[in-house]
Amino acid sequence: xxxxxxxxxxxxxxxxxxxxxxxxxxxxxxxxxxxxxxxxxxxxxxxxxxxxxxxxxxxxxxxxxxxxxxxxxxxxxxxxxxxxxxxxxxxxxxxxxxxxxxxxxxxxxxxxxx
Amino acid sequence: xxxxxxxxxxxxxxxxxxxxxxxxxxxxxxxxxxxxxxxxxxxxxxxxxxxxxxxxxxxxxxxxxxxxxxxxxxxxxxxxxxxxxxxxxxxxxxxxxxxxxxxxxxxxxxxxxxxx
Numbered sequence: 001x002x003x004x005x006x007x008x009x010x011x012x013x014x015x016x017x018x019x020x021x022x023x024x025x026x027x028x029x030x031x032x033x034x035x036x037x038x039x040x041x042x043x044x045x046x047x048x049x050x051x052x053x054x055x056x057x058x059x060x061x062x063x064x065x066x067x068x069x070x071x072x073x074x075x076x077x078x079x080x081x082x083x084x085x086x087x088x089x090x091x092x093x094x095x096x097x098x099x100x101x102x103x104x105x106x107x108x109x110x111x112x113x114x
Numbered sequence: 115x116x117x118x119x120x121x122x123x124x125x126x127x128x129x130x131x132x133x134x135x136x137x138x139x140x141x142x143x144x145x146x147x148x149x150x151x152x153x154x155x156x157x158x159x160x161x162x163x164x165x166x167x168x169x170x171x172x173x174x175x176x177x178x179x180x181x182x183x184x185x186x187x188x189x190x191x192x193x194x195x196x197x198x199x200x201x202x203x204x205x206x207x208x209x210x211x212x213x214x215x216x217x218x219x220x221x222x223x224x225x226x227x228x229x230x
Contacts, residue, residue, distance in 0.1 A: 034218050043120075043204055043221035044158075090158065100146060100165065100208075101173075102219060106157035 003027075004093040006105035014113055019081040021108045023074045023091030033074040034092040034102065035065055044090060050074060061085070081112045116141035120205045120222030127229055133178075133192040135225050137205030140186065145207040147188040148219065149180055152202040164188060165210065200229045 004025045013019050025031050032051050036044040048059025055067045065076045076089060088109050092102040117140045127133060139145050149161040160173045162180035170180050177196050181189045188205060205222040 036219075036221075041123075041202075041224065041226060043223045044206075044219070046218050046220070049218055100163055101148075101160060103160075104150075104158040 004033075004091050004103055004105045006089075006091055006108045008108050009106070010109045010111065012111045012113065013081050015083050016080050019076075019078040019085065019110065019112070021076040021089045021091075021110060023076065023105060025072050025074060025091075025093045027093055031074075032094045033065075033067065034094075035059065035063070035074075035076050036090045036092065036104075037061075038088040038090065038107075040087075047076070047089075081110075083112050083114050086110055086112045116207075116220065118205060118207055118220055118222045120225060122225060123223065124226045125228070127195050127227065129197055129229055130194045133190070133195050133199070133227070135190040135203055135205075135227075137188040137190075137222055138186055139207045142186070142207070142209065144185060144210040146210055147182065148206040148208075149188065149190050150204040150206065152204060152224075154201065158204070162190070195229045197229050200227055202226050 007022050011021055034049045035047040037047055038044045047063050048057050048065055050057050050067045058064045063076055063078050065074055067074050088107050090107050091105040094102050120137045146165050148163045150158045151161055152158050162170055162172055164170050164182045167182055167185055177199060178190060178192050203225045206219040208219050
């Protein structure tokens with residue numbers, strides 16, 4: 001069964017410092033990977049995705065993620081975090097053969113302090 | 115442009131009462147539709163998905179049901195709510211055919227359900 005794990009429940013960083021949110025996946029075959037962000041009492045917003053091609057994917061709000069097949073990881077990164085980046089972040093994975101469903105990680109709460 | 119509407123935003127219901135949450139999509143045809151639940155402090159759980167009118171797939175056995183009476187309408191229902199049904203319910207859609215491979219999901223703003 002496909003799965004995705006976010007090993008950290010919470011990440012705390014100071015504004016201006018680099019931000020990393022970790023995600024590892026376990027799928028058979030080539031994964032399609034996604035990152036979403038959720039602000040309090042709101043729906044999820046798409047940040048970026050990896051389907052194929054360049055391992056470094058750039059997305060919205062200055063975020064990027066690196067696909068690492070050997071480590072089965074897809075960590076989300078931002079070089080300089082903002083207080084407004086404080087939110088809940090979800091990693092998701094989908095198998096190419098099943099075009100309907102995304103499997104989400106448990107989420108990581110990011111807090112950026114001023 | 116495509117938009118997704120979900121209502122109500124918040125709902126407080128007594129145990130044993132019925133439930134009806136509605137989701138509609140505008141600006142697209144033949145979408146795949148999904149209902150997710152987010153329990154407090156936990157991740158997202160896929161409840162139902164639909165690839166067409168009247169076609170509903172259930173991911174987990176539960177006290178809920180879903181229906182798709184029109185192409186762009188997806189309804190989540192319950193005949194008798196349980197305390198464990200409390201949570202944040204999210205509707206989402208994706209483009210049929212391309213599925214999630216190109217568009218990913220677009221989520222509604224969610225409904226906060228509290229069963230008391």
